Amino acid sequence: MNSNLFNKVLENPLSKAGFVIIVSIFLLAMLAPLIAPYDPNDFDVKSILLAPSWQHWMGTDGLGRDVFSRMLYGGRVSLLVGFVAVGISTAIGIILGALAGYYRGWVDTVIMRLVDVMLSIPSFFLILAVIAFLTPSIINIMVVIGLTSWMSVTRLVRAEFLSLNDREFIMASRTLGAKDARIIFSHLLPNSLTPIIVSAVLGVAGAVLMESGLSFLGLGVQPPHASWGNILTDGKEYIQFAWWLSLFPGMAILITVLGYNLLGEGLRDALDPRSEAK
Amino acid sequence: MLKYLIKRILWMVPILIGISLISFFIMHLAPGDITSNEAAFNPETSEESRQKLRELYNLDKPVIVQYGLWLKRMVKLDFGHSFKSHQKPVFLGTTDKDGNYTKGLIEQALPITLMINLLGLAITLLLAIPLGVLSARKYQQWQDKSITLFNFIGFSIPGFWLSLLLMYWLGVVNDWLPISGLHNLNYEHLDTWGKIKDTASHLVLPVLIPSITGLASITLFVKNGMLDVLHQDYITTARAKGLTEHKVVYTHALRNALLPLITIIGLSIPGLIGGSVISETIFAIDGMGKLFFDAVTSRDFPVVMGILTIGSALTLLGNLIADIAYAWADPRVRRGVARG
Numbered sequence: 001m002n003s004n005l006f007n008k009v010l011e012n013p014l015s016k017a018g019f020v021i022i023v024s025i026f027l028l029a030m031l032a033p034l035i036a037p038y039d040p041n042d043f044d045v046k047s048i049l050l051a052p053s054w055q056h057w058m059g060t061d062g063l064g065r066d067v068f069s070r071m072l073y074g075g076r077v078s079l080l081v082g083f084v085a086v087g088i089s090t091a092i093g094i095i096l097g098a099l100a101g102y103y104r105g106w107v108d109t110v111i112m113r114l115v116d117v118m119l120s121i122p123s124f125f126l127i128l129a130v131i132a133f134l135t136p137s138i139i140n141i142m143v144v145i146g147l148t149s150w151m152s153v154t155r156l157v158r159a160e161f162l163s164l165n166d167r168e169f170i171m172a173s174r175t176l177g178a179k180d181a182r183i184i185f186s187h188l189l190p191n192s193l194t195p196i197i198v199s200a201v202l203g204v205a206g207a208v209l210m211e212s213g214l215s216f217l218g219l220g221v222q223p224p225h226a227s228w229g230n231i232l233t234d235g236k237e238y239i240q241f242a243w244w245l246s247l248f249p250g251m252a253i254l255i256t257v258l259g260y261n262l263l264g265e266g267l268r269d270a271l272d273p274r275s276e277a278k
Numbered sequence: 279m280l281k282y283l284i285k286r287i288l289w290m291v292p293i294l295i296g297i298s299l300i301s302f303f304i305m306h307l308a309p310g311d312i313t314s315n316e317a318a319f320n321p322e323t324s325e326e327s328r329q330k331l332r333e334l335y336n337l338d339k340p341v342i343v344q345y346g347l348w349l350k351r352m353v354k355l356d357f358g359h360s361f362k363s364h365q366k367p368v369f370l371g372t373t374d375k376d377g378n379y380t381k382g383l384i385e386q387a388l389p390i391t392l393m394i395n396l397l398g399l400a401i402t403l404l405l406a407i408p409l410g411v412l413s414a415r416k417y418q419q420w421q422d423k424s425i426t427l428f429n430f431i432g433f434s435i436p437g438f439w440l441s442l443l444l445m446y447w448l449g450v451v452n453d454w455l456p457i458s459g460l461h462n463l464n465y466e467h468l469d470t471w472g473k474i475k476d477t478a479s480h481l482v483l484p485v486l487i488p489s490i491t492g493l494a495s496i497t498l499f500v501k502n503g504m505l506d507v508l509h510q511d512y513i514t515t516a517r518a519k520g521l522t523e524h525k526v527v528y529t530h531a532l533r534n535a536l537l538p539l540i541t542i543i544g545l546s547i548p549g550l551i552g553g554s555v556i557s558e559t560i561f562a563i564d565g566m567g568k569l570f571f572d573a574v575t576s577r578d579f580p581v582v583m584g585i586l587t588i589g590s591a592l593t594l595l596g597n598l599i600a601d602i603a604y605a606w607a608d609p610r611v612r613r614g615v616a617r618g
Binding site for chain 2: 014114117118119120121122123209212213216219232236249253254257
């Protein structure tokens, strides 16, 4: 990304807000061990279900654990799952999309049929079944979300490659005798990078939502590890007398996902030449 | 048109085979033999049903033969019987020798999920179309900006959190709406009007929440479609003819802006079916989502595989219907199809 684009993104107040949200959450999660006032897994029978106060900013849960500290550590899980899952799906998407778009023919047909198959299986069902059968863990969640969400990147990269393939600079490079790998990695891919970045940023938003949904169902991050989704599940039991357990984790998910969506759409607008014409 | 239809349907065969391969593979992901205690940890699983399972999936034969035999039964829409739920058939019901009909699990759950999702979709469209049109007409003005902000929040809000908050506020604090199931306990004793009122009040939250979260993407879609269309020449012509703004927007522009919406609705089906897991578990509704969740957590393999396959087949069917509807609605596609 060049600095010009960066400035363009920050000009738009919505995407600027998204950028600030993501950076703040990133810092909070990274610095969790320094900021967290308590150990996130420390039980304290004397302070069960305390309302938010100066001692416990976001109150305590049913086991007397400090919710603010758990939220900070839960934020690490969300970031990790989001980045790793999207890393996996983007890598698969780039490889398959490049193969399909560059070689066309039967390679393209096979890959695109695979995309069709994956798109027709309701992905939440697939993820749920795989994770439940493999036993839930953070690693499994990241891998499974990654393995089930590469289809849109594949289509995107393929479309970019198909449209770039006939452009003069690619033909020139081919005429000069450049090898396939060189054309793909130093010409086609760099020119397709911007839409891939947009889709990755928006993909993180989806992965964060997915992880919190799985954890909410009890098939995500397993206790005692904190995740925003499983804090919320605990909160569900106490909703009548401990609103803070349900409010804060949901707000955190909403704000994080909103941040990625705002930034992603801001990037898309900044990169889309049509957006100025409108 | 007929030729197109046949081609389109034949196209679905390799995809269905791919789907069946993936569903089959998933069953084999579980550690060890699927009849072992580790996999089928459900203590209700008896030795008898384990034996049945071994026979059902031909576990003594090579994997490729197992798959072939499973596929053969699947073509006949026979997905076997549930491990739990008193050995109920997975998909379609069966009549035993005494003439008693046992309803299949999916047969029972599917209409409930379909009804909720179709109602939700109708509400989404009723709200999203006017909002999207407004957003496009007042582009960059405060109306558009507020709708855009609302869309971003709609995109980002976790549905289960919204469900939880609304359930608490409307159902627990205020007691305006029932919060679980589809009927009250006294449902059988109500008159027809009472039954309708009872079911409707149970449906408000489960239908409304997915439509709120789905609203954002459809609104954005209508807005972008309208923005593209409003700049085209035929709209200028319509304006130049002196048609009222309302007529230009709603009869000339909207029709073309809405065309691609057909495809989007078709594509949103897997998301809707998948999304039903969380909302049906929260509101204790016995639809496909809850059936699937319960089956997954108790490793009820025949039900899991059945729902994966049926859910995917439904998606394919939905896309097919969307494609046909598109061809029917768009004369350009229709003519192109007739020629090709």
